[in-house]
Amino acid sequence: xxDFSIKWRIIKNNIFKISIIGISLISIIPLFLILFFIFQKxxxxxxLNFFIAGTKPTGEIGGGIxxxxxxxVILVLIAFAIAVPFGVxxxxxxxxxxxxxxxxxxxxxxxxxQGVPSIVLGLIGYAWLVLPLSKLTGxxxxxxxxxxxxxxxxxxxxxxxxxTEETLKLIxxxxxxxxxxxxxxxxxxxxxxILPAGLSGIITGxxxxxxxxxxxxxxxxxxxxxxYYMNVNILKPIDSMPLLIFNYxxxxxxxxxxxxxxxxxxLVSFVLLLNIFARLVVKRWKVQF
Numbered sequence: 001x002x003d004f005s006i007k008w009r010i011i012k013n014n015i016f017k018i019s020i021i022g023i024s025l026i027s028i029i030p031l032f033l034i035l036f037f038i039f040q041k042x043x044x045x046x047x048l049n050f051f052i053a054g055t056k057p058t059g060e061i062g063g064g065i066x067x068x069x070x071x072x073v074i075l076v077l078i079a080f081a082i083a084v085p086f087g088v089x090x091x092x093x094x095x096x097x098x099x100x101x102x103x104x105x106x107x108x109x110x111x112x113x114q115g116v117p118s119i120v121l122g123l124i125g126y127a128w129l130v131l132p133l134s135k136l137t138g139x140x141x142x143x144x145x146x147x148x149x150x151x152x153x154x155x156x157x158x159x160x161x162x163x164t165e166e167t168l169k170l171i172x173x174x175x176x177x178x179x180x181x182x183x184x185x186x187x188x189x190x191x192x193x194i195l196p197a198g199l200s201g202i203i204t205g206x207x208x209x210x211x212x213x214x215x216x217x218x219x220x221x222x223x224x225x226x227x228y229y230m231n232v233n234i235l236k237p238i239d240s241m242p243l244l245i246f247n248y249x250x251x252x253x254x255x256x257x258x259x260x261x262x263x264x265x266x267l268v269s270f271v272l273l274l275n276i277f278a279r280l281v282v283k284r285w286k287v288q289f
Contacts, residue, residue: 035268042265045258055228055239062255065263067230068244071145072214074232075224075240078149079213083156084206090157091164091202092190098169114158122219125151130223145231145238148224152216156209163205167198200281207278211271217242241267 053064090106097103125147134142171194179189195202220226225237226247241263248260 035272038261038265038268041261042263045262046265050259050262054230055244063259065241065244065259065266067227068239068241068263069266070230070232071224071227071238072240072242074145074234074238075149075152075220076210076214078145078234079152079156080206080210082150083153083160083209086153087157087160087205087209088164088195088202091161092168092195094161094165095168110158110161113154114162117218118155118216119218121151121154122222125154125219126222141235143223143225143237145224145234145236148220148238148240149234151219151223152213155213155216155219156206159209159212160202160205163208164198164202167201167205168194170201171197204278204282207274207281211274211278214274215242215267215271217246221246 049062050064051069052066053062054067055065056063090110094103094106129147129150130142130144133144133147175197176189176194179193180186184193220240220243224240224243226243227237227239231238245260245263245267248256248263251257251260
């Protein structure tokens with residue numbers, strides 16, 4: 001009877017293991033199907049001209065994604081330049097003030113922003129940036145890359161703040177105390193001792209934030225608006241990869257559908273590579289003490 005009980009427990013354990021492995025494999029099948037479908041549809045449009053040519057007027061055959069590609073880079077750089085300093089500094093404050101009331105309110109605000117739908121943030125960007133700029137300049141400046149980048153930076157903040165806070169919590173408090181005991185000023189301790197020790201987690205949060213905003217469409221519809229022509233002026237409307245995909249996918253022209261699939265392939269590949277790189281950063285420079 002005892003042997004039967006042990007064998008039955010082993011059988012149940014094996015069934016449970018097989019079930020977990022099977023469910024895990026089933027859960028990643030949709031991902032591979034999506035990647036395969038996008039690869040199959042988009043790879044046919046990929047060539048050198050696809051990357052260096054601009055958008056053709058509606059109805060004309062051909063064209064590329066050069067203006068959308070450059071626009072996406074500009075929007076990401078604007079969001080990066082704004083979100084990274086604010087996010088890292090806020091993360092430092094939260095990790096250093098775990099029990100203060102202000103810190104608890106900031107954490108609550110970060111979690112709230114993280115849960116706000118992207119289209120709502122687009123409306124907020126329109127109300128806070130586009131309309132005021134239009135009124136101040138008499139309509140000369142309204143939709144712009146600056147408004148789009150600022151809105152995307154709000155979306156980046158939660159991932160940077162949370163990753164910075166959680167990473168710095170893993171660093172022993174004795175490391176900070178040792179630096180301060182040697183007479184190192186607080187700001188130098190944080191910049192040259194604590195931050196380098198948690199660099200992997202911070203970089204991971206930044207990369208995941210960039211990966212998230214690179215594929216956002218809804219906020220840009222209300223802020224950057226889109227532009228069928230090449231533009232590098234951050235005070236003017238600008239195109240981006242998600243906007244191009246949205247506009248071309250809803251077009252009645254088959255040729256534009258092919259460009260949309262090619263742009264989807266490029267965008268998904270970029271996001272996928274960023275996520276893989278973030279995983280490698282965590283694996284290579286994991287915080288260990």
